Amino acid sequence: MSPKNETTILIFTLLITVSILGGCLWLVTHWNKKQSQESQPIPQNLAMVENVPSGLFNYGGSTTFAPIRQEVDRVIQTVWPNFHLRYTDPISGTPGSRKGIEMLLKNQLAFSQSSRAIKNDEYEAAKPGGFILKEIPVAIDGIAIAVHPDLNIPGITLAQLKDIYLGKITNWREVGGADLPIIPYSRDPKDGGTVEFFIDNILGGEELGKNVELVYSTTPGLRKVAENLGGIYYASAPEVVPQCTVKTLPIGKTTEQFIPPYQEPFIPQSQCPNQRNQISQAAFQSGAYPITRRLFVIIKENGQDDEQAGLAYANLLLTEQGQDLIEKAGFVRLR
Numbered sequence: 256m257s258p259k260n261e262t263t264i265l266i267f268t269l270l271i272t273v274s275i276l277g278g279c280l281w282l283v284t285h286w287n288k289k290q291s292q293e294s295q296p297i298p299q300n301l302a303m304v305e306n307v308p309s310g311l312f313n314y315g316g317s318t319t320f321a322p323i324r325q326e327v328d329r330v331i332q333t334v335w336p337n338f339h340l341r342y343t344d345p346i347s348g349t350p351g352s353r354k355g356i357e358m359l360l361k362n363q364l365a366f367s368q369s370s371r372a373i374k375n376d377e378y379e380a381a382k383p384g385g386f387i388l389k390e391i392p393v394a395i396d397g398i399a400i401a402v403h404p405d406l407n408i409p410g411i412t413l414a415q416l417k418d419i420y421l422g423k424i425t426n427w428r429e430v431g432g433a434d435l436p437i438i439p440y441s442r443d444p445k446d447g448g449t450v451e452f453f454i455d456n457i458l459g460g461e462e463l464g465k466n467v468e469l470v471y472s473t474t475p476g477l478r479k480v481a482e483n484l485g486g487i488y489y490a491s492a493p494e495v496v497p498q499c500t501v502k503t504l505p506i507g508k509t510t511e512q513f514i515p516p517y518q519e520p521f522i523p524q525s526q527c528p529n530q531r532n533q534i535s536q537a538a539f540q541s542g543a544y545p546i547t548r549r550l551f552v553i554i555k556e557n558g559q560d561d562e563q564a565g566l567a568y569a570n571l572l573l574t575e576q577g578q579d580l581i582e583k584a585g586f587v588r589l590r
Contacts, residue, residue: 288508294496297590300576301334304567309337313562315344316355316367317448319396319474319550323368323572326584331571338567349471352448362383366565367553370448370491371455386557391569395575395587397539398546399495400504401477403484404524408432410505410513413478413545417457419487422464427485431510439467440476440488441558452548453489466560477501491514493585496534499527506545514544539587550586 298304328340340409343364345354354369360380373390400416402408411419411430418424420439428434437465441463444450454460470476473490480486488501496503496517502524505513515521516539517532535546538544554565571577578588 264457274439280493289321296576298570301331301571302482304570305576307335307338307567307571308560308563310560310564311339311341312365312561313341313343313363314355314368314565314568315342315350315358315364316553317352318350318371318372318492319352319449319548320368321446322493322584323394323550323586324580326481327572327577327580330576330580331568335571338564340568343359349443350447350448353451356388359388359553361554365561366555369551369553370548371452372549372551373553381555384555384557389553389554389556391554391566392549392551392589393415393569393572394550394581394589395539396548397516397544397549397587398449398457398489398493398548399492399502400506401480401488401495401498402504403480403486403500404500406432406435406502409502410507410510410515412510413457414509416506417459420453420458420463420467421461422466425466425568435485437466438479438483439464440470440479440486441467442472442476443469449491450526456548457546465522483504491538492534496526497531497585503532507546514538516544534585534587536582537547549589 283502324342331338332340343358344350345358347356348354352369352371355364356369356373356377358364359367360377362384369390373388378388400411406427408427408431415424415430419437420441424430425435425437427437441448444454444463453464456474470479473494476488477495477498477500480488493503503515503517505515508511516535518535522530522532537543539547554562554568554569556562572581572589578590
């Protein structure tokens with residue numbers, strides 16, 4: 256072999272060796288970085304969160320978040336007095352997850368709250384604005400089914416619930432109850448993430464039946480059920496389970512698998528409000544209760560103060576203290 260060929264082979268071998276060593280070094284560095292990120296301790300309290308901006312930030316969206324806003328945001332304002340948060344109602348229409356994301360897309364909010372995931376059309380609508388929408392889960396919630404306290408029925412299946420709201424089942428006799436017409440109530444599908452979640456996940460994307468009576472919000476919905484023996488309504492579990500004027504139904508995939516959203520034993524109306532039913536944390540965290548969902552903070556990734564504010568807010572909710580307060584507000588902690 257000529258010296259020239261030997262030199263060429265040597266150079267080629269060195270290049271391969273350097274490439275392999277470089278690749279290994281990148282993998283080790285990348286793995287160490289990932290391990291470092293995963294091993295970062297969760298901040299114990301709100302004061303430990305970094306990069307919380309100063310200024311006034313408008314936010315809005317999901318009405319499901321109302322107990323969280325009342326319980327958590329009050330403490331955030333105390334710990335971070337320069338991080339001013341102002342919940343903003345829409346100029347027209349009713350507040351809700353869809354409206355909040357719509358306002359975020361129009362730059363009317365710094366970040367938003369949502370009781371359902373971002374939809375594809377919303378991702379697409381962000382592109383002309385030069386930013387990307389991102390959802391950050393912060394809590395676990397469930398949909399609870401409210402009926403009149405005197406309605407004698409052990410529970411209903413997901414299939415029965417679907418047929419009730421599609422208008423295929425119209426009498427409680429058809430699901431093991433009394434001979435009594437069913438009066439299903441719901442918020443308008445345009446108004447809230449809870450309704451959208453219910454339609455997408457329980458009704459399989461089908462429209463509410465013509466038999467469904469629309470109500471403005473959960474308060475009048477629960478009032479209607481309390482006044483009508485045949486009434487039924489669905490809403491976020493923390494809004495329904497502790498109520499004294501209605502009864503929450505166990506739900507199951509089959510009639511042999513009814514799972515209550517409340518801690519057993521059930522506290523009857525006669526003992527309320529001295530005692531109130533509480534959310535079953537175990538059933539929600541394990542997924543045994545069949546209608547659970549995650550709650551999200553929606554941010555826009557644009558490299559500006561709005562993104563920083565949304566990230567800071569989500570990080571505050573995900574601290575140990577934030578999760579404790581979320582649990583105190585009636586929801587299930589994510590961590």
